[in-house]
Amino acid sequence: MARSDLVIAGYSETPVLFRSGRSAYDFAGEALAGLLSSTGIEKGVIDGLSVTTPLSESPNPFFSVYMCEALGISPTWLNYGGIGGCSATGGVARAMSAIRDGYCEVAVVLSSDAPSTSWRTNYAAFRGEFQDPVGVQGPPAMFGLLMNRYAAQYPLKDEALGKIAVTQREHALHNDNALEKFKKPLTMEDYYASRVVADPLRLLDSVMFCDGANAFLVTTERRAAELGIGKMVHPVAYGELTNVNGSDPCADITETGFSKIAPKLFSDAGMTPADIDCFQPYDDFTIAVLMQFEDFGFCGRGEGSDFVLETDLSYTGTLPLNTGGGQISAGQPGLASGGLNLAEAVRQLFGEGGGRQIDDPKTALVTGIGVIPYGRNWGTSAAMILEA
């Protein structure tokens, strides 16, 4: 990809709420209005739209078109992203391609969901026969399996997982959009006392499904300037892989898609891990964060626990981690999840981090995880490097 004239020229995010009683449409409206307000653009200039498939509206295959009607947008390019937590970064990458190909000029990447109000997803497929009956009915059990396999191959230290949870919680205290319930400090004692839900996975290793939305403006530097927008960041590399090792039923499940896409990602950006000023990894579970330190080469394979324990991951530290609290401590706004990590990266590069602002960051690495498959790690891995 490398640096081009394509930019993210604005972002907005709603607060994360639990059982808000509101719909994905309503949250999307709030995110769009916030984006128009923060960028100062007129709605009529938007000619591209990427919408994320939400859990709460998944029975409607035409959700993205309904969304256009709901918002009064008539795009010449419409993308409906069904890669879960990769749909935001993936939506930005696809919007960049569409702009490059001339299908649109000013695209909005919009993710909204309200599964804590209305859960309407039915995975169907093989699950009723071969997965749900054994009690593996959601991500926690699958991550319990992943953690025990990781622990059989590499050192997995509780204190490292706990440090991720405690560090991110500290960051959430500075985030006005974080779920109200999580706005209290967390101690290691709290972490150790946390209920085990699928051994060895604790409740405090895990996200909680909430409601919320986020939106990003993708355009060219030139068009942004014409629209009077001053702040922008450049996506300089994007990588995505779905169903890693998908035709090998006995693949090593500690090998993720991230480890496959990382070398080209850094090479496209002309960077190394040492050039990353903040890391905003998708954080459905603490083990996924720990494994991503390894996958992106911040440390070697199997060294994640020691790396976490030896590194200052706070917003004032050497590798600031999920500086808004991540999903684990801000709340997971359904499948608008990946946009939460992306919004924080853009916010930091815009210098709008408020009480959690990193000192003059120039780069950010953002990732997404989409879907938890049968007995592996995760379905889609996506990563993007942003440059100020």
Add this chain to the structure above:
Amino acid sequence: MSETTATRPAPKPNVYVDTSPFWEAAARKELVLQQCQDTGRFQHYPRPVSLYTGSRNLAWKPVSGRGTIYTHTTVRIPGPGMEGRIPLPVATVELDEGVRMIVNIVESDPEAIKVGARVEVAWDPLEDGNFYPAFKLV
């Protein structure tokens, strides 16, 4: 601990692909899995094509029912059809035929469920009189 005595709801077959051979064999307490007839390799859960070649030259064939625990967990959160079964030992078992299944571990000391432990197929009764494949330590 009680799942060998509690009867469980029977899954609806043939939702995704034709799985009737699997359930007919289960009724005889025989484990059959989908095998690619071009490569001889097994796959599970069943697929609409061979994972290895993309062809539909697939057949249901018996497997030994013996394998090794690849990983495991204990599920402590409730869900549909799990009444009276919590905490529930779950493992990913790698069969000797080179294919993995996520299963329950029954009739075994929970403390002895470890990565690398040898297991063999056991059968959990279902409400409709059929059986669901589980595994036990050997």
